[in-house]
Amino acid sequence: MSPNSNPFLRGYQNLRIDRSLCITCEDDCPPVWRPLHPSQAHLTDDQVARFPCVFSNDFALITEGQDIPEDLEVQCQTEGVVRTVVYAVSGDDFGQPVHVGDTYSGEAAREVVRRLSFETGFYSRCWEISSAHLTADAGRFLAELADIATPSGFLFVAFRIPYSPAIGVKLIATPW
Template structure:
């Protein structure tokens, strides 16, 4: 067996099962002009003025620093905050910035000009009627012969429950084997809430029970991406970025 791609079981920065953004959030920002020779800047409103409406922000004078802005026109600013803001400008536009996370990093998704528009974008990206990519079909080439033999043996007779946060089932009309992943995502934070154990503890239980390490790796990457159904099919496509085994005679 010769692995073409190496993918560590505990790496999450190159997980091919990960798709799209998660933990989407909206951040209200002020577009501020302050110098004829400088481009506008964006600053969040200080939390002490978070109650102000758009009409109480738009086209009004403000003071700001590198971290936040405060409306100075018609508003009372405590001296300690005023002293921290050395720049003066004018709010030209209130912007609702959509932020998402991918592979534990925050990314700027886009800017909208109303809260309603930003909420609509998040609703569309979140797929409220379901979850994106929770069912996958991948090639059996992602498993070595040892792991495939394990799967076939487990489902050849009456499948028995593994009790290892994954259960197997057969697909009678094809040569595929399905796997139901339980308790996803398999992060320490989530597993500790439902089972009082870390992922490393679960991984060790799976290995101690005879689950091939290559299968454990694939299941972990899928579960980390909150996949619930994973099907191994010899006729399915290879998933780019996932380890592939080239069987040598």
């Protein structure tokens, strides 16, 4: 079953949070966005924001109050100042990467992920429906719905079950 025909998928999948730094330089160039190097990932936002740094195309290193190995420092040819720390929430939308939004704290980003993960207590339920349970007219109606895009406003989705004559029905947002 392809991802586009999976009736159980809803919302964004594979949500993740990426911490990045908004860095400006003295020469009035546009800001750049870089992650901290893994060796400094333990630094808190307060130890990063508004501090001088050096950066490369791939990462940034805070210079004030930090010991930087020489092999890392030579990779970073540009100096700047971290203006703010941003937590980007990203995910997949039917297999396509998507940027969901930015927050200014890890806690806020985790809350966005929690809410988008449908941890609300309301879940969709699915049943397989065979001809033994329906009238012929009802079976034809569901089969027709399974073959088209479900009209908006319906509180269920009908779908074909691969390699089976049965039709599945997904109820949307059932509270039980």
